[in-house]
Amino acid sequence: MKKIALLGMPNTGKSTFFNAISGASAKVANWAGVTVDIYSVKTIIAGKLTELIDLPGIYDLCGATDDEKIVEDFFKNNRVDEIYYILNSTQIDRQLPFLNDIIKLGYPVKIIANMMDETSKLGIKINFKNLEKITGCQIIPISAKYKKNIEAIHQENINKLKQNKCGFDIKKALKQLHYPKIINNQISQKLDKVLLNTHLGIPIFFLLLFLSFQIIYGIAEPIQDFIARSFEIINVNFLAPLLINTPNAIQSFLINGIFLGLSTVVSFVPVIIIFFIVMAFIEDSGYLSRAAFVMDKFMEKIGLDGRGLVMILMGYGCNVPALIGTKIMREKNNRLLTMLAIPFSLCSARLQVFIFITAIFFNSNMAGLILFLMYLLSFIVIIITALLFRKSDRDHEPIVIEIPPYRIPTFNNVLIRASNEIKHFISRASKFIMIGVIAVWSLTNIYINPYSHVSMAQEIGNFLHPIFSPIGIDPQLVVALIFGFIAKEILIGALAVIYGANDVNLSFAIKNSINELQAISFMVFTLIYTPCLSTIATLKKETQSLMFTLKSLSWSICLAWLISFVIFNFLKLFF
Amino acid sequence: MKDKLIPLSELSENKKAVVKKLNHDQQFNNRLNSLGMSINKTVTIIRKMGLNGPLHIQINTTEFMLRKIDAEKIEVIVE
Numbered sequence: 001m002k003k004i005a006l007l008g009m010p011n012t013g014k015s016t017f018f019n020a021i022s023g024a025s026a027k028v029a030n031w032a033g034v035t036v037d038i039y040s041v042k043t044i045i046a047g048k049l050t051e052l053i054d055l056p057g058i059y060d061l062c063g064a065t066d067d068e069k070i071v072e073d074f075f076k077n078n079r080v081d082e083i084y085y086i087l088n089s090t091q092i093d094r095q096l097p098f099l100n101d102i103i104k105l106g107y108p109v110k111i112i113a114n115m116m117d118e119t120s121k122l123g124i125k126i127n128f129k130n131l132e133k134i135t136g137c138q139i140i141p142i143s144a145k146y147k148k149n150i151e152a153i154h155q156e157n158i159n160k161l162k163q164n165k166c167g168f169d170i171k172k173a174l175k176q177l178h179y180p181k182i183i184n185n186q187i188s189q190k191l192d193k194v195l196l197n198t199h200l201g202i203p204i205f206f207l208l209l210f211l212s213f214q215i216i217y218g219i220a221e222p223i224q225d226f227i228a229r230s231f232e233i234i235n236v237n238f239l240a241p242l243l244i245n246t247p248n249a250i251q252s253f254l255i256n257g258i259f260l261g262l263s264t265v266v267s268f269v270p271v272i273i274i275f276f277i278v279m280a281f282i283e284d285s286g287y288l289s290r291a292a293f294v295m296d297k298f299m300e301k302i303g304l305d306g307r308g309l310v311m312i313l314m315g316y317g318c319n320v321p322a323l324i325g326t327k328i329m330r331e332k333n334n335r336l337l338t339m340l341a342i343p344f345s346l347c348s349a350r351l352q353v354f355i356f357i358t359a360i361f362f363n364s365n366m367a368g369l370i371l372f373l374m375y376l377l378s379f380i381v382i383i384i385t386a387l388l389f390r391k392s393d394r395d396h397e398p399i400v401i402e403i404p405p406y407r408i409p410t411f412n413n414v415l416i417r418a419s420n421e422i423k424h425f426i427s428r429a430s431k432f433i434m435i436g437v438i439a440v441w442s443l444t445n446i447y448i449n450p451y452s453h454v455s456m457a458q459e460i461g462n463f464l465h466p467i468f469s470p471i472g473i474d475p476q477l478v479v480a481l482i483f484g485f486i487a488k489e490i491l492i493g494a495l496a497v498i499y500g501a502n503d504v505n506l507s508f509a510i511k512n513s514i515n516e517l518q519a520i521s522f523m524v525f526t527l528i529y530t531p532c533l534s535t536i537a538t539l540k541k542e543t544q545s546l547m548f549t550l551k552s553l554s555w556s557i558c559l560a561w562l563i564s565f566v567i568f569n570f571l572k573l574f575f
Numbered sequence: 576m577k578d579k580l581i582p583l584s585e586l587s588e589n590k591k592a593v594v595k596k597l598n599h600d601q602q603f604n605n606r607l608n609s610l611g612m613s614i615n616k617t618v619t620i621i622r623k624m625g626l627n628g629p630l631h632i633q634i635n636t637t638e639f640m641l642r643k644i645d646a647e648k649i650e651v652i653v654e
Contacts, residue, residue, distance in 0.1 A: 009609065059605070059606055059609035059610070060605055060606075060609050062602065062605055064602040064605065064606070090636045091611070091635070091636050091637050093611065093635055093636075094609065094610065094611035094634075094635070094637060095609075097608075097609070098609060122636065124636070179635060179636070183633075183635065183636055192621070192622075192631075196622060196624070196631065198624060198625035198628075199625075201624070289640065292640065293624065293629055293631065293640045294624065296624070296628060296629045296640070296642065297624060297626055297627070297628040297629070300642060396644065398599060398603045398641075398642070398644075398645040398648075399642065399645070400603075400606060400607065400610060400639050400640065400641055400645070401639060401640045402610065402637070402638070402639045402640075403631065403638040403639055403640055404638075405638075
């Protein structure tokens with residue numbers, strides 16, 4: 001099979017072109033020497049079965065960023081038959097020099113000159129015929145977004161072009177481009193005057209963020225509830241009756257182990273899909289890099305940047321898609337620091353737990369205040385983490401973020417992006433989540449001493465008592481925290497099991513066994529110690545580093561203990 | 576005055592200048608080159624975000640953001 005590698009700089013419409021050819025049928029394939037996922041699609045190009053490989057967008061082949069290293073490793077260990085170099089025709093002047101490096105890789109190169117719809121609007125003229133002769137590469141002018149002239153990739157090269165292995169004369173090539181004296185992109189300029197305004201920019205950013213939040217979680221949460229209820233109905237009406245004659249242990253394993261794991265994975269599907277539809281929309285429209293521009297000043301001080309802030313704030317809905325979303329950050333340190341901070345964003349699942357507990361212990365005014373303080377604490381913990389783990393000022397990492405013109409996103413592209421992200425999540429994170437769920441099931445259902453009715457989790461709770469008693473968390477709550485490790489959604493259910501109460505008298509049971517201060521300490525610990533198994537799985541998947549995942553996890557747990565300790569003992573002085 | 580080198584960060588809004596020196600490390604210079612910022616290219620500062628915030632820079636059809644601290648290492652001559 002013929003292999004074609006698709007190369008191009010960021011913001012050239014490379015994925016739009018790839019999606020236009022692959023539709024939703026792109027698959028992740030394994031390539032020698034490359035550990036990250038690279039999408040490819042098998043399709044017919046010019047009558048031949050071809051595998052088109054979508055390599056990450058890069059600016060050069062110097063191996064400075066992760067993406068550049070991936071591409072470098074790819075070409076070191078794999079051979080292809082041809083390279084398609086896709087470029088943004090409106091920026092062809094600065095994208096041609098890179099072509100010389102690509103030609104030196106030694107493969108035939110075809111140039112896909114994308115965004116031809118925009119060049120004519122800007123009055124840019126390119127003499128493609130001469131450019132073909134100079135570079136020795138066939139050039140296909142297209143508009144991937146409007147699917148114009150894409151079929152031309154099937155045409156064979158008729159003007160006998162010859163590539164020079166040492167590259168071409170770049171000066172001669174640049175002479176074939178004619179730019180107007182003044183570049184006028186009036187729509188973008190006018191929009192920027194408002195959206196990037198020193199005074200208006202920040203309020204508009206928060207308004208748009210609030211709107212996206214409303215859209216994502218307004219749509220996703222009812223669906224999530226519906227899924228949760230459906231799983232409950234399946235459990236009660238089908239699964240439980242079906243398993244009625246099986247031994248208790250197997251029944252419990254299937255329902256509280258496998259089935260719970262499955263429903264945990266599925267419950268994340270709607271929020272991830274809608275998150276990425278909205279994110280792809282914001283990104284494709286050109287606003288995301290502008291949000292980074294507007295918010296950059298505040299983030300620079302704590303070692304993060306504007307894009308990181310967008311993702312951290314998005315994490316207040318759900319940490320999982322926010323972590324995946326950090327992919328837009330190309331600077332490694334910057335991205336890792338953001339990923340370290342996101343798990344402290346108070347997500348909607350944790351909010352549910354806090355609402356439940358504050359409702360038991362406090363009147364509505366006080367409960368509101370405590371919820372507000374929990375949000376404040378979440379911000380503080382993020383800032384502490386960023387300040388502690390950022391590289392020192394001396395190793396300041398310069399950043400440059402391209403600001404593309406505003407564009408109207410195409411729905412098709414946005415949908416394909418979301419469907420790819422969800423496939424990704426299911427294929428990679430689900431295994432990890434299942435293992436975690438089964439591990440927790442084992443802890444809570446396996447008895448070391450079969451005659452004592454003390455599960456391993458309870459033994460752990462007792463064993464850890466010396467560590468948790470200084471922060472007011474008793475062994476029963478430790479077991480709840482072990483459950484909360486899977487997902488905060490099941491923490492309340494776990495409390496019911498632990499206290500042997502049903503939904504109605506659970507409040508009384510909890511109120512009888514712990515006091516307000518212990519409740520606050522428990523909430524603080526719950527906020528910080530770890531978001532959920534899915535977040536950890538995503539962290540592991542996105543960083544490809546067990547070390548980093550463990551670092552994040554142990555930092556959260558230590559910090560959770562420390563802050564709970566300080567707050568619990570401080571409050572004890574007064575109450 | 577005309578031929579005096581100044582850091583890009585000191586160029587005023589909507590003024591054009593010619594890039595003369597890139598004093599970053601090789602890696603970042605490469606990145607700037609591939610965004611079109613190379614020696615003798617004309618650069619415009621479209622806007623500066625308040626409170627010493629980042630600069631919105633334009634070179635031909637490419638626009639990008641640079642922090643003030645990073646723009647200080649780029650020397651230009653006002654056109």
